[in-house]
Amino acid sequence: MSEGKTCCGGACVSKSGYDLLTWKDPSVSGKVFGSLVGSLLLLKSVNLLSIVFYISAFVLAVSALGEYAGKLATGQGFVTRFRPEYKNVIGRYAEEYASHAANLIKNAELKLQEIVYSKNIESTLKVAGVAYILYKLTSWFTLWTLLFTATLTAFSVPPLYLKNQKQIDDAIVTYTKVAKDKLAELLQLIKEKTGPALENAEKKLGPVGSFIRSKVPVRTAGSTIGDIPAADSTASTAQSAPSVPSAAPSASTETGDDAITNPLADVKKQAEAAL
Template structure:
């Protein structure tokens, strides 16, 4: 029997069961591995393996002694290689899957998209709560069933699901923006008071953070934003920075008397007092 060739397909087509024989084969392998891990079939496999290998070696050796040709080689023939099938179908699929997973993980970890990172944090929190009551093995089973059953369901009701997701995403996004605006409103005066109380330290820290105004670089291209930032930093560097606080005490002024360099100058400029 020739190995099942990998048809040209995408990940959505694979999980959507558009090629049932190909998808079913991988699902059967995954289920077999999970059952083997659950019922500890490894010990039975190795038991069957060493018995079969000893029987094959005995049959081959006895055939060579009796007829000059081993029974295994004579009746089973040359083995069929599946390396080409694995190289052309399994490895490219694993490579594409790894590349996609790596890109998504990097985007999430390095916050390329804030919304995706927040969603990942929410999923991690949910899994943290779920794994406290459900085993990882049960979660793997649930994930396998979900991956191989939800895509066909989604393809059937795609319009309804997309509309519901868009609706509730807007609701959640508006709620998040409202909470952030409320937090800024409440924390803004407290931060300003803290900066005023810390004096020069607060002013220095505040100067390191850009202040968003109506004429700021929001919505501009990165190149123009960097150009304006460089111009403002150079202008700030050319002018001396001065900082003062209302609560700080004024330092005493230095007396405007001329300092004498030597003892001779002191003697020359000091008035001579004659004693009676």
């Protein structure tokens, strides 16, 4: 039994698919493209599943009757006598690529969980948009139409993109920036429109509204922080602000003996005054 190939993390599959869709080898890409289109056209014109089940039933019935007739006539079934050696073809290929498939499934599962639980909000919104588009497409077109269109697109768009890569990339960057700016304007407009309504709701709710507001973080220019009490902010401001010297000199800054604060001198003055 051959050992399974070491998983490359899907790099070999990606490279093979890239070479296939970009027509790096026109003969191989042409064969695959023609096979897919021919299969889809055959599936469109005939009920392929019905034909497969009919042929399967016919072959199995002939095999069973031939085996039974051979055992009655010669003591050994005709199928057993003339059958080829058993081979494990599909299992061998499955064993070779099992590690690849398992690794791809694990990565896909983790990626799906990240999307569902919004690890990256932008990615989750993109997938939601794609899912909605697919929903609309499947409501307008049949599955066969979508598969046929997807096949034509997959084998035609990559070569066109490689020929016009710079122009397409520049256009994508430009329109992405415009879309982000429009989204930011829309969010700001929503915030301005809903702000007064939320404040009124907070006032009507009273203590409940204040409690909810205390639990909601406030977004600032630098980071998201909560409300800071006035006393704490005043104290922190006083501690952080540098002390400014007074314009008028104090009594302790006068020149002479009195300018020096000496405890013994104070005691001497008090004694002389008492005498």
